[in-house]
Amino acid sequence: MLGCEYPIIQTAMGWVAMPELVAASSNAGAFGFLALATAGPKEAIEMMDQTLALTDKPFGINFHMFQPGADEIVQGVIDRKIKAVSYSRSPTPEFIKAFKEAGVICIPTVGALKHALKAEQLGADALVVQGSEGGGHTGSTPTTLLLSSVLENVKIPVVAAGGFRDGSGLAASLAWGASGIAMGTRFMMTEESPVPHKTKKAYLSADIENIKITKKFDGMSHRLIFNDYIAKIDRSNPFSLFIISITSAWKYKQLTKSSYLDLMKSFFAMLKGDDLTISQSVMSANSPAIIQKAMVEGSPDEGAMPSGQVAGLISNLPTCKDLIDQIMKEFSFAAANFKKIEKDSS
Numbered sequence: 001m002l003g004c005e006y007p008i009i010q011t012a013m014g015w016v017a018m019p020e021l022v023a024a025s026s027n028a029g030a031f032g033f034l035a036l037a038t039a040g041p042k043e044a045i046e047m048m049d050q051t052l053a054l055t056d057k058p059f060g061i062n063f064h065m066f067q068p069g070a071d072e073i074v075q076g077v078i079d080r081k082i083k084a085v086s087y088s089r090s091p092t093p094e095f096i097k098a099f100k101e102a103g104v105i106c107i108p109t110v111g112a113l114k115h116a117l118k119a120e121q122l123g124a125d126a127l128v129v130q131g132s133e134g135g136g137h138t139g140s141t142p143t144t145l146l147l148s149s150v151l152e153n154v155k156i157p158v159v160a161a162g163g164f165r166d167g168s169g170l171a172a173s174l175a176w177g178a179s180g181i182a183m184g185t186r187f188m189m190t191e192e193s194p195v196p197h198k199t200k201k202a203y204l205s206a207d208i209e210n211i212k213i214t215k216k217f218d219g220m221s222h223r224l225i226f227n228d229y230i231a232k233i234d235r236s237n238p239f240s241l242f243i244i245s246i247t248s249a250w251k252y253k254q255l256t257k258s259s260y261l262d263l264m265k266s267f268f269a270m271l272k273g274d275d276l277t278i279s280q281s282v283m284s285a286n287s288p289a290i291i292q293k294a295m296v297e298g299s300p301d302e303g304a305m306p307s308g309q310v311a312g313l314i315s316n317l318p319t320c321k322d323l324i325d326q327i328m329k330e331f332s333f334a335a336a337n338f339k340k341i342e343k344d345s346s
């Protein structure tokens, strides 16, 4: 369906799935998704063109409906005959219709069965189903359970995501009935990934137990490496979260006057013992800058590192080609094992 050589998707990751990584993934036989949800429309169009200049293999883009200039991005995709789009919040039916008429494949990422059913009903051609082990924003059901429940309930092809890194994972997902695997963290930890080396080293030394979900970073369920900064946010009480949010607002100077007003409201709400929502929304406004601190500027200790738990099992930074070749070699080994077991038991 996607026109790639192997049943492997490189997923979108803000500031990581940039043209070089996407082209390297697609050139190696996988299917890369360009992360455009964190880009403005002009930058998004430039990134599509840069990727087209680096590969003649098919690739897709990830965006979301509510970002500024989403309609320009949609038109850019259609004009450039980009193969596929991914999203986690569904575009309106008109946009989906426009994609379908232009032959663009719609392959949203979902983290819960109800979202899978809704996405199929809205016209998705296939689904990436991400279990809770996965990096970035993630749900609460582990990949194995979510995958089998979605496979039992939808008719469109399903690609498994969350916790994959090798050929045995690919074999397992196909055995389950999925059409392939989608990986974020594993592709982020490659030579072509643009993440600065100091940050890649922090990922290489992360422990599986220390890559956890917190809702306090941006108000959503977000799986991140718990460095000291994120651990402090996760442990925060209303007072300390208020202080952290003020400090980060000051540091990143991204907030409008109304956000400072919100902070004052938060302060009084905190004194009254109300909930954390306003400090939380300030943290959320700053979260892109805090992620970029680690992923773009190369300061892992001061920033946030979205990560799948699988980073705890990854100890190298191969090229995309070596990674795909290795996965397919391991897959052949697993498939030969399946055949042997079948033969022995017949």
Ligand SMILES: Cc1cc2nc3c(=O)[nH]c(=O)nc-3n(C[C@H](O)[C@H](O)[C@H](O)COP(=O)(O)O)c2cc1C
Pocket: 011, 012, 013, 014, 016, 035, 037, 038, 062, 087, 088, 109, 130, 133, 134, 135, 136, 137, 161, 162, 163, 164, 182, 183, 184, 185, 186, 188, 305, 306, 307, 308, 309, 310
């Ligand atoms: C560093 C990082 C950034 C991510 N950014 C995005 C994003 O911008 N949009 C998105 O839909 N998913 C994002 N994700 C989720 C991935 O696309 C993917 O679904 C997830 O990483 C799969 O799980 P895995 O990390 O175990 O392979 C991100 C994940 C990571 C690790």
